[in-house]
Amino acid sequence: MTEKTEFAQRLRSAMIAAGYPDRPAILEREFNSRYWGRSVTFQAVSRWLRGEAIPSQDKLQVLAEWLRVEPQLLRFGERAGAAVREQRGRWEDPKFYQEREVIEAFLGLPAPQRKVVREVVMALAIAAKAGSDKQSG
Structure with missing residues (x-):
């Protein structure tokens, strides 16, 4: 179909x-x-x-x-x-209130500052994934 x-x-x-x-x-x-x-x-x-x-x-x-x-x-x-x-349910979960607050603040930043924050977060995510891959491998 x-x-x-x-x-x-x-x-x-x-x-x-x-x-x-x-x-x-x-x-x-x-x-x-x-x-x-x-x-x-x-x-x-x-x-x-x-x-x-x-x-x-x-x-x-x-x-x-x-x-x-x-x-x-x-x-x-x-x-x-x-x-x-x-x-949507995960996003509305009260335990993620601080993360929602941070994302709202992030969206209010000027584009150059958002770029820096995005690069830092992506670097941390890559490092965390690499660390968990080492532990499971």
Whole structure:
């Protein structure tokens, strides 16, 4: 099964779960009523539903919001959604509060200072990996 056909299955399932028939005319009408850009054609949405094309990211965002699913879940499937949720869960863990605070401070630094910090962190990471490789080898 291709990436496009898997996307089509997820789109059809999301439409049905949201209470809409998985028909191109419905998708075209509902999508265009929510999208701020140039309207999509019946042929374009038909290609989405047949697994011949995947919409661009801005269109995917509109679809996900309309169908009340996470955009990465709609685009990439459950494994990607689970991976994102796992990373988000780790990030929101209270024991990482100080690290989040440091990252926020890092992002506020001017570019030359961010470069220095990045180089120091990468050097420390390489040294730590080399040390753990020696111990396990």
